[in-house]
Amino acid sequence: MENKKIELGVFAAENRKRAADFLNKTTNKVKTALDQNDDGELNLKDASIIAETLNASVKGTVAVIKDIAQTKNRELELKTLQPIFAENLDGADFLLPKLVRITEMDKRRAESEVCKGSVGYFSKEKDLKVVNIFRDKIGTFGLTFYPDTDNDIYYVDPSDRDRYIAMDDYFSYLKTARVNELQKIAQDLGAKHFRVTFKEQKTTFSKKEQKGSAKARAAGDHADIDAEHELASTAVATVEIAAELDFPGHAPMPPELHYLQREPAIQTLISLRMDKASPLTHQKYTLKLSNSSGIKESDAIKIDAALKSMKICGNTTIASEVQSEARKFFEYEIDF
Structure with missing residues (x-):
């Protein structure tokens, strides 16, 4: 009986030692992972570094999401407002339509970031694409207008692609x-x-x-038509x-x-x-x-x-x- 008690005591002691060794190893791994300033100790400074890292990660994620949202909004606004910039005019794919309009910049475009520096905008009016030219940016387009630039709607001169005639004067001109x-x-x-x-x-x-010689019968009588x-x-x-x-x-x-x-x-x-x-x-x-x-x-x-x-x-x-x-x-x- 005594021998059994001794054996059980030895077994329990060995198990406690193994448990302690495992706990020490695990603690060291966690400690190493969390020891942000490499001083071998876990302290408030380590906790501060961890908190900053986590906070920076959250801030970074929010910034990325915000940037994506802003990009999407900008793309939608560009598609809706369709601004024209001076650099667009020299592009190979930029063609002036036959109908143009001279107008003032409206409030929505004046307040839009995507329209800053624009000289006009495209619009789709029923089946026609129209270039709207801001009145104070007329010179940017390199066009001539007859009789002046005081009208609203102009149509291209059939003999000169760079000349536009006021619609009111078109046929008489x-x-x-x-x-x-x-x-x-x-x-x-x-x-x-x-x-x-x-x-x-x-x-x-x-x-x-x-x-006519045809006869029509109406109420029993003959009548000439x-x-x-x-x-x-x-x-x-x-x-x-x-x-x-x-x-x-x-x-x-x-x-x-x-x-x-x-x-x-x-x-x-x-x-x-x-x-x-x-x-x-x-x-x-x-x-x-x-x-x-x-x-x-x-x-x-x-x-x-x-x-x-x-x-x-x-x-x-x-x-x-x-x-x-x-x-x-x-x-x-x-x-x-």
Whole structure:
């Protein structure tokens, strides 16, 4: 019995020693891990370093999350406000649309960080992409505007990509420009006389009653039916003589074309006049204004929709102006 007690006591002592050794080893590992200042002791300074490390880690995570959020917000704001900067204008992918607007910077863009230093912005107005130019940044774009920069909406000059014409003056400006070009063509070709007459097709409607032979039975009686027909007739009215001049005449030289460069009749006139084998002495041409107006009816409809979207309206529409141009033409008569 005594021997058993001795054996049990020895076993318990050995177990306590093993437990103590394990605890010491574990404590040393933890201590080594937590001993931040390498002095072999755990103290308040170690605790302070650990706290700072943990705090820095939390702060770093928050900073990263905040930075991601700010980046996302910036991307969304850029997509929404679509600012244009001076450096964008020289980019190969930057193209000015045909319709531009001169405007003041609005409050939202003035207060936005992403729009600081911008010279304008893009906007989508119905089916048209529009460049909005800030009025005090007009010079940055390197464009010319007719008659000045006091208007809101401008459309590109069909003969000069860097010139924009106020929408209110567009059709009258092009009419004058084409008359001036016809005059210069006559002068360069050595004409002795030329005249440009501005004409317009006018369609009139009249009602003509025509008694038909058909019979209609109404309430048991026969009655003649009066058939009413609406007849349309087209007349040409001379609106004005746009230009007429006499010259002394000279040997022809090829004229420089701008607005009328795609007009087949003008190309033919030049070719005939420059042919020395059979010199031309007289010619008369009819030139439709719609051939060189620069705006098709399909484009005009989109422009009207864009103007409506921008809450810009007048006493007429671009579509109606284009339709009116389709009925107008120049009669060009020239003598050599």
